[in-house]
Amino acid sequence: xxxxxxxxxxxKTFGKAKALSDVTFTxxxxxxxxxxxxxxxxxxxxxxxxxxxxxxxxxxxxIFGKDVWKNSLEIHKRISYVPGDVTLxxxxxxxxxxxxxxxxxxxxxxxxxxxxxxxxxxxxxKKAKSYSKGNRQKVGLIAxxxxxxxxxxxxxxxxxxxxxxxxxxxxxxEKLKNAGKSILLSSHILSxxxxxxxxxxxxxxxxIVETGTLDELRYLTxxxxxxxxxxxxxxxAEVAGVFDFEQDGNKATFSAEQExxxxxxxxxxxxxxIKFDSSPPTLEDLFMRHYEG
Amino acid sequence: xxxxxxxxxxxxxxxxxxxxxxxxxxIWVLGIGLFSSGFIPAxxxxxxxxxxxxxxxxxQNPAMISMVGxxxxxxxxxxxxxxxxxxxxxxxxxxxTMIVSLLHVVGHTRKEEDLGLTELVRSFQIGRQANxxxxxxxxxxxxxxxxxxxxxxxxxxxxxxxxxxxxxxFGASIGAAGVLGAVLGLLFAQIMPNSSGxxxxxxxxxxxxxxxxxxTDASNPDWSxxxxxxxxxxxxxxxxxxxxxxxxxxxxxxxxxxxSFVLEGSRDMGAxxxxxxxxxxxxxxxxxxxxxxxxxxxxGAIIGWFIxxxxxxxxxxxxxxxxxxxxxxxxxMQQMFTQADVSLEASFTSTIIMVMAxxxxxxxxxxxxKLFAEENRSQxxxxxxxxxxxxxxxxxxxxxxxxxxxxxxxxxxxxxGGTALSVMESDSSMGMADFFAAGFNLWPSVLFxxxxxxxVIGWVPGAGKLVYVYLAYSFMLNYFGGIVDFPDWFLKTxxxxxxxxxxxxxxxxxxxxxxxxxxxxxMVIGYIGYKRRDMAEGA
Ligand SMILES: Nc1ncnc2c1ncn2[C@@H]1O[C@H](COP(=O)(O)OP(=O)(O)OP(=O)(O)O)[C@@H](O)[C@H]1O
Ligand SMILES: [Mg+2]
Numbered sequence: 001x002x003x004x005x006x007x008x009x010x011x012k013t014f015g016k017a018k019a020l021s022d023v024t025f026t027x028x029x030x031x032x033x034x035x036x037x038x039x040x041x042x043x044x045x046x047x048x049x050x051x052x053x054x055x056x057x058x059x060x061x062x063i064f065g066k067d068v069w070k071n072s073l074e075i076h077k078r079i080s081y082v083p084g085d086v087t088l089x090x091x092x093x094x095x096x097x098x099x100x101x102x103x104x105x106x107x108x109x110x111x112x113x114x115x116x117x118x119x120x121x122x123x124x125x126k127k128a129k130s131y132s133k134g135n136r137q138k139v140g141l142i143a144x145x146x147x148x149x150x151x152x153x154x155x156x157x158x159x160x161x162x163x164x165x166x167x168x169x170x171x172x173x174e175k176l177k178n179a180g181k182s183i184l185l186s187s188h189i190l191s192x193x194x195x196x197x198x199x200x201x202x203x204x205x206x207x208i209v210e211t212g213t214l215d216e217l218r219y220l221t222x223x224x225x226x227x228x229x230x231x232x233x234x235x236x237a238e239v240a241g242v243f244d245f246e247q248d249g250n251k252a253t254f255s256a257e258q259e260x261x262x263x264x265x266x267x268x269x270x271x272x273x274i275k276f277d278s279s280p281p282t283l284e285d286l287f288m289r290h291y292e293g
Numbered sequence: 294x295x296x297x298x299x300x301x302x303x304x305x306x307x308x309x310x311x312x313x314x315x316x317x318x319x320i321w322v323l324g325i326g327l328f329s330s331g332f333i334p335a336x337x338x339x340x341x342x343x344x345x346x347x348x349x350x351x352x353q354n355p356a357m358i359s360m361v362g363x364x365x366x367x368x369x370x371x372x373x374x375x376x377x378x379x380x381x382x383x384x385x386x387x388x389x390t391m392i393v394s395l396l397h398v399v400g401h402t403r404k405e406e407d408l409g410l411t412e413l414v415r416s417f418q419i420g421r422q423a424n425x426x427x428x429x430x431x432x433x434x435x436x437x438x439x440x441x442x443x444x445x446x447x448x449x450x451x452x453x454x455x456x457x458x459x460x461x462x463f464g465a466s467i468g469a470a471g472v473l474g475a476v477l478g479l480l481f482a483q484i485m486p487n488s489s490g491x492x493x494x495x496x497x498x499x500x501x502x503x504x505x506x507x508x509t510d511a512s513n514p515d516w517s518x519x520x521x522x523x524x525x526x527x528x529x530x531x532x533x534x535x536x537x538x539x540x541x542x543x544x545x546x547x548x549x550x551x552x553s554f555v556l557e558g559s560r561d562m563g564a565x566x567x568x569x570x571x572x573x574x575x576x577x578x579x580x581x582x583x584x585x586x587x588x589x590x591x592x593g594a595i596i597g598w599f600i601x602x603x604x605x606x607x608x609x610x611x612x613x614x615x616x617x618x619x620x621x622x623x624x625x626m627q628q629m630f631t632q633a634d635v636s637l638e639a640s641f642t643s644t645i646i647m648v649m650a651x652x653x654x655x656x657x658x659x660x661x662x663k664l665f666a667e668e669n670r671s672q673x674x675x676x677x678x679x680x681x682x683x684x685x686x687x688x689x690x691x692x693x694x695x696x697x698x699x700x701x702x703x704x705x706x707x708x709x710g711g712t713a714l715s716v717m718e719s720d721s722s723m724g725m726a727d728f729f730a731a732g733f734n735l736w737p738s739v740l741f742x743x744x745x746x747x748x749v750i751g752w753v754p755g756a757g758k759l760v761y762v763y764l765a766y767s768f769m770l771n772y773f774g775g776i777v778d779f780p781d782w783f784l785k786t787x788x789x790x791x792x793x794x795x796x797x798x799x800x801x802x803x804x805x806x807x808x809x810x811x812x813x814x815x816m817v818i819g820y821i822g823y824k825r826r827d828m829a830e831g832a
Contacts, residue, residue: 051678054827073682081678087671090487093572096580103581105679124574129487140675153678178569 002029003065004151004182005050012058012206013043019045020206022257023059025197027151027184032177034197035186036287042206043186047155050184051081062150077106080149084156084186086140088128093140095124101143113146119168133160145172152176152183158192170195190283202290209290214283221256221281221289225264231271239267294733301420306427310401311434320437321393326442329386329467332376332773333450340374340594348377355615356641359507359608360648361385363514365529375454377462385772387470387525388503393696394432395495398478399562401428404488421700422557425479429550432475440468459531459692469542470525474499477550481555484566493597493661503796504608511615521545571631582682583689590667591660595697598656602701605709606650612639614716635721638713642731643794645709650735650789651768653701654742657694657766661746662757664690669754671830688825691747691780691816693724698739723796731795737808738789744815754829 005027014022020042027033035043047063052072061068062073088097098117102108117124120138125191128136137160144152152173158166166189173196176183189192193200200217204211210217222243227233228251236252237245241260246253255277256264268276311318339348345662349372352364353359362384366372402425407410411424445462448457481491502522509516509523511559516524524538524545560566588595616637664686667673673686708729714721714820746760768786774784791808793801 002719034483046676047832048828051674053674053677053830055825073680076678077676077680079444081675083674085671086675089515089672090574092573092589096572099576100581100586101675101679103576104583104676104681118536125570126571143675 004029004031004063005033005184006060006062007046007050007069008060010049010061012042012049012054013057014040017027018206019180020049020056022207023203024208025201025211026264027182029182030177030180030184031199032173032185032197034193034200034205035184035188036188036193036200037203037290041203044155045082045187045206046203047153047184050153051079052076055156057069063081078150079153080105080144080151081153082137082140082144082157084159086136088131088136088139090127090129091123093127094122094131094135097128097139098124098143099212100144102146105143105147105206116142116145116172119172120165120184134162134165137161138165141169145176150173150179150181155186157185158187160190166192190287194283204290206274216285218281219258222257223278223280224253225256225284226253226275226277227251227268227273228275229268229271229273233271235271236264236267239264297420299420299422300426301423302418303420303423303430303827305424306414306419306423307430310431318438321435322418322439322442323586325386325390325393325467325732326439326446327784328389329382330443330446331462333374333381333447333452335457336374336378337452338721340377345372345374345377348372352380352643353378353619353636355511355619356609356612356645356737359511359612362506362526363510363517365533367420369571371532372536373454373531374452375456375459378455379459379526379530379532383463383466383528383530383662384526387467388499390436390467390471391474391522391525392496393497394436394474395478396492397435397575398428398475399482399488399491399495401431402479403482403485403491403594408489413589422554425482425554425557428712429475429479430720433472436468436471436475439471440634443467452482454531456531458534462528462530462536466528466530469539472546473521473525473542476553479553480549480556483553483560487609489575489593493593497597497601500605507608508611508817511612513820517804521579539763575670583676584693586676587660587664587689587693591663591693591697593657594663595656598659598697599701601706602649602705606649606690606705609649609743610709610712611716613713614640615719616641617717628760638717638721638723639727639755639796640828642709642713642723643797646706646728646731646735647771647794648768649709649732650702650738651764651771653698653705654764655761656697656741657703657739657743658746658757658760659751660694661690661699661743662760664752665754665757665829669829671829674830677828683824684820687747687751687820691743691820694743694746695740698736698743702732702736702739727796731798734795734805735789735792736774737805738792740812741788741808744819745810747816751819751826754826 004024007026010020010023011018022250023046027035028175033048037043045054046148049056050063050068052069052075055069064078066075068075076289088094091110092100095117102113110175118248120142122135122138124144126135128139131139135186137157157199158169161169164198173183173185183196185193186214194214197214199211199213201208210220229237230250233247233250236242237247240263241257241262242264243255243257346369347472349366349369352361361381362371364380365377366374405424413472414424445553446461446462447455447463450751478495481498482488485491485494492644499522502520506517506522514527518527518538521542525539528535529536552707556566580589675685677683706728710725711733712727713723714725741762743763745763746757749756749760767789770779770784770787771789774787774790788808791804793804794798
């Protein structure tokens, strides 16, 4: 698979403050990559570098094999972007702004625009200053989704949207995904990432700390096991790969490392199990581990 | 009870605002204060010998009166230092104070509301209208301070005819002008649908009041007494010492404040009284380009300023008729002009054209600074990620600014020349072509300010407002250069001074080309910076 986005050792400082110290990841053709990390970790900064809005201090960043700063115009012809806080010109209506974006991007599809305006239930006749936060966001989304692009970059696209609109957005992104488009999606809504992303990139304090498919990342994380036995459950505490062991009579809860799953099951088998309940790590567990560092 | 609730805790906000603004307050009070009072020694020099008599004759000219206001003195012998100082300084200083106060009040009431700050403040235990009251109290206090500083500095010069009472009246008149500006700002902050509307209409009204008083002052100053702006300079300190107009200011301000508070009390936050219309569902094709977008975003400002230029030109043009009558009845002046071999019209035109060139320069600066304001509010980020390049954004903006400068020059000169030629009864030595020549002779200075703004936005975008400071500086230098004798190199720090004063002096092609070329170079350097720098976003 070809790499649509390729970021290597990118650094960025603002004055003295280092916003990005080492950002490396890729988005391959047809891949949906979730880009997640705590507030202020550098997601938007990375995205702005990819868009050529700001200039990196070191490292390499390419989209479609072209340098994001030098060849930004050629790149921009084939991408769509939605910022997390769509700001609009108060004096123009939503409909006018959408039309303007389509025109400036080139290759907008009027039918698709009207379809999306209806789906997102936007009143295009209102002046932008009277739009609520969510409605402003819809304007940005409709504009970005109405044009034909190869790469879609979303920076917290659904912030401010109600759950119904959020799921409409997710459906539309799924359609893009099925059509083989590449997507870079930064979001704090983990269920959104879990539903859409093939791969997750986690950034913390300007550094990529984890990259991989959800399954791969899950493997690195411990499952939570709840069990109840007739035998003396205390023995489980000593088994390799068992952590955070908590006992309550003949019941226990602990986290289990995936690598040692076999040992754990063998040990459990000797204890006359009444109940065994293992839940895989949720995405949330995974993030918590990284966010809290 | 309800009153109390509406304004609850305004005093806390008031103290908070003083703390927040103390630097601005110091600059404001000392800047305007020293400017208003500090020229006394310079004027003392000017008054030596036959200075007062000569100045009296010059200032009898309706053209001068329309610019600086009238004097109650009717014989050159009674024209004292105090009379002259007030005559030349009071109206102008009051006008500046009025504008600064108006901007301050709108900035801290309506603008904060538009930005959503007020919403946050109101969520605390703070009355609905406490913010407005605190801002007004702050602005009034600043103007009182200003009045005191001006009076004290004037008295300290201990100059002949600069009396204590006169000094206090002079200071109080300027302070009163500030209060007037503040209440007008508050009023329009309630009526207009947003802060830029409030600022625009407020400043427009100030301009209108200034223009109407130019007309009434030149024909009959009594009529200026029904003009609120008239109350700020018809006090005639050091001569008539008339405190009455300040009482009018007080009553007028109280009425406007009460009206404003009632209006504010019954409107929704973020809304105004002038309704907003429903817009179009789809864009017209004229909007669908970077140029179209910028034209649309600046449309209000451009149209407003264009009307202003035209009216201003017409207002000054209407004086030409009075000027001829005046010249025929005044032998001293007739002699002065015949000796110097220039017509009064030509001499007046050269001064007025300069004033207009400075005012026309404001619009291109507004337009270019708008580009950065857009960028700073992240409004361009989604546009920037389309195939629109920085080159397009930059040159679309600069191009619009150049266009506004050309058309602005054209309109102001057309207004001036057209009206002047129609009101002059006897044959004039000047034709329409002379007016246009004089106007476009100064056009490179307008272009220079366009270039300067473009340079600043490319390299130090945060400093866009500094261009206005230089513009104001060069305006003052030109304005007072005619009155006070500055050394030549000092005058040359104002860009307009490099260009000849047409139609009195003759056209200088090399200078014209040089300044035009320098301006274009500034734009190109600005462009290079704009291409290279980070967009100010998310900062
Ligand atoms: N223009 C700027 N000037 C100075 N510092 C900046 C600028 N832009 C971003 N930063 C800093 O860089 C760091 C990363 O910010 P960034 O906006 O990329 O975070 P983020 O991951 O998008 O956070 P969030 O989840 O809150 O959106 C922050 O510490 C921020 O303060
Ligand atoms: Mg962000």
